[in-house]
Amino acid sequence: MSTPEIQIKDVNMIYKVNDGEDIVALNNVNLDIKEGEFISLLGPSGCGKTTLLRIIADLLQPTSGSVTLRGQTPRAMRLQKKYGIVFQNPVLYDWRSVRRNVCMPMEIMKIPKKERTARIDQTLDLVGLKDFGSKYPFELSGGMQQRVGIARALALDPEFLLMDEPFSALDEFTREKLNEDLLEIWRKTRKTVIFVTHNIAESVFLSDRVVVLSPHPGRVSAVVDIDLPRPRESSLRETSEFYEYVAKIRKSFEGV
Ligand SMILES: Nc1ncnc2c1ncn2[C@@H]1O[C@H](COP(=O)(O)OP(=O)(O)OP(=O)(O)O)[C@@H](O)[C@H]1O
Numbered sequence: 001m002s003t004p005e006i007q008i009k010d011v012n013m014i015y016k017v018n019d020g021e022d023i024v025a026l027n028n029v030n031l032d033i034k035e036g037e038f039i040s041l042l043g044p045s046g047c048g049k050t051t052l053l054r055i056i057a058d059l060l061q062p063t064s065g066s067v068t069l070r071g072q073t074p075r076a077m078r079l080q081k082k083y084g085i086v087f088q089n090p091v092l093y094d095w096r097s098v099r100r101n102v103c104m105p106m107e108i109m110k111i112p113k114k115e116r117t118a119r120i121d122q123t124l125d126l127v128g129l130k131d132f133g134s135k136y137p138f139e140l141s142g143g144m145q146q147r148v149g150i151a152r153a154l155a156l157d158p159e160f161l162l163m164d165e166p167f168s169a170l171d172e173f174t175r176e177k178l179n180e181d182l183l184e185i186w187r188k189t190r191k192t193v194i195f196v197t198h199n200i201a202e203s204v205f206l207s208d209r210v211v212v213l214s215p216h217p218g219r220v221s222a223v224v225d226i227d228l229p230r231p232r233e234s235s236l237r238e239t240s241e242f243y244e245y246v247a248k249i250r251k252s253f254e255g256v
Pocket residue numbers: 015016017023024025043044045046047048049050051052198218
């Protein structure tokens with residue numbers, strides 16, 4: 001068997017809080033992720049999804065256990081700019097146009113201007129905002145702002161796309177459209193995606209595998225292979241196979 005792209009081994013995370021009480025956010029999490037896979041971390045509020053994503057991204061150190069990505073540490077990956085991260089709120093700079101928002105990480109990395117321009121064109125095209133480069137964030141809908149966030153995350157052509165509930169603040173229609181568009185972006189770029197969500201249908205629609213986390217303490221309670229054909233289109237949501245996966249995963253939460 002080939003070595004997994006990402007190996008999460010015996011990861012525990014305990015937050016020490018001021019009153020001395022420990023919060024066990026992750027309890028012995030083990031997970032292997034394959035190259036190019038689309039994985040969702042699914043669970044109710046407080047089950048440790050964000051904590052696990054932040055450990056993978058080197059934004060947090062686990063209390064014990066390890067994460068390796070292609071045999072390297074999260075720190076090494078972060079320093080090599082291998083992560084593209086998309087948060088729930090895209091945090092755009094109001095005074096910068098869409099193009100200049102997408103450009104930010106490339107400016108920081110001192111990428112030559114010609115290359116920056118080409119990358120901005122390419123990523124804006126990818127997220128469907130080709131004609132909106134000169135607009136400012138306040139002129140965009142929430143969904144369009146999140147598209148800018150995705151374009152910016154892809155600007156340095158990272159290996160791993162880490163997404164923390166990127167669509168949860170959007171209305172249902174916009175969310176579903178962005179789900180479809182995200183799959184198209186993934187098909188074209190073949191990044192390894194780790195997608196945090198608390199929406200069961202969203203995780204089924206998007207993923208190759210859904211990792212179900214349960215809270216107190218956060219642990220992996222199930223890993224479900226989503227064996228639905230690709231490319232996936234909106235009509236998939238109406239099929240009995242889709243409902244069966246949603247029902248199966250919902251059942252795994254019973255008693256949580
Ligand atoms: N900095 C922190 N200090 C103390 N406790 C924390 C901290 N961050 C998270 N926690 C606790 O750790 C647990 C897991 O939190 P985490 O944010 O990872 O969960 P989550 O599944 O992402 O939740 P949500 O869906 O609400 O974002 C929760 O009980 C939370 O209160």
